[in-house]
Amino acid sequence: MTSAAHAPGDSPPHLAWDDLHRHAGEGLTVLLGPTSEPVRALSAGRPDLAEHLLAPWRQLPGIQLRLETCRLNRVGTGPGSLRPAARTLTPADQLDIPAVLANAVRYADRDRHRLADVLDAARLLRSIDRRHLDSGEHRLKDPAAMHEIARRIAAAPARPAAAAHRVRGGTPPPKPERPDTTPAKAVRKQGRTDEASRKPAQAQREAEAAEQRTRQREDEHDQAQAEVERAEAALRELEERGTELARQLHATVELRRRMRNDLDDARNCAAQTDRAVRQARHAAEAG
Incomplete structure (x- = not known):
């Protein structure tokens, strides 16, 4: 398969x-x-x-x-x-x-997402588009x-929301009524018929408005969720930077300690050399 x-060659793969x-x-x-x-x-x-x-x-x-x-x-x-x-x-x-x-896994670790951007740019023969960078979510x-x-x-x-679909698909049309010979009754029935015919349209408008409000709440929920996730990602990045800075600080302290030990060793060696030179000088004067 x-x-x-x-098989088509240059066209996108399809079956x-x-x-x-x-x-x-x-x-x-x-x-x-x-x-x-x-x-x-x-x-x-x-x-x-x-x-x-x-x-x-x-x-x-x-x-x-x-x-x-x-x-x-x-x-x-x-x-x-x-x-x-x-x-x-x-x-x-x-x-x-x-x-x-x-x-939609593309790489094993999160830190490989920059490599994915480079490979995408090479595959598409274009520069890296910073507006559409890989977010690092395609990891395993x-x-x-x-x-x-x-x-x-x-x-x-x-x-x-299902209300609008129920109104559009499930509201039966008003049944036709036989005309009444009495003028007053005919007017009242006509008024009731007009009111009944207006109710489905009003219900449909209300259902559409409710569906629009639901979609708006969904958009707000998505945006709030995205903000929370961006904040969590920023917090994780700060934690990673803090860990890296702590590691670098520890390495710097260790390097300073080694340099101080080397300096002490050099001073001790210089002192021993100075004593040896003085002793040799005294021995030469005495001979």
Whole structure:
């Protein structure tokens, strides 16, 4: 399958549906990540479109379908941010598709992220773009860190409000009424009909306003979470710098101690040499 994906040459690697059908049933597992069409639809707040886009994958026989949820401490709704990671869990629960927590690992240690920037620039034949530097989150994290990421994704209030969708999809149209011959009753019924027809539109506007407020709160939550994480990262960096400064201070103190010992040894050697010279001079005068 790897050879088939890279067969086109200069174009990005991709597989056709025929390739998937050909290799289905061979223990094939399909992992749909943040850049796939279904997960992008979830990021845009369209679970209905995501379910529609997932249908061909679910109908593909002989594969094990998985949804990837990934959080890289990014802000907004793009890949690696909190909201699409949390929204991926909703269709995973509703459609019984297992969700897999991943970290888009590119290197083993955090201090290798600068090397990743250099390799990206070399691969793309361009200078390093300081606006899009690697954050160091693509490292191989330990189980405790991944458990904390899973906890934050599960606790994030990122599910879109369902009220607006219920109003749009579930409100039946008003039933037609037979005209009343009595003018007064006809006027009252017409008024009630107009009021009933206005209620769904008003409910829809209220639901849309509630959904907008929910999205605004989600944005504020994402921004606050990002600020907390930036503060934590800055604190970790300060701690690392403090540890490095302490190590350098210890090395400086040790160097000063060695230099002082060497100076004392040199002074002792000079004193011994001076005594030996005086003794030799006295011996020469006496002879």
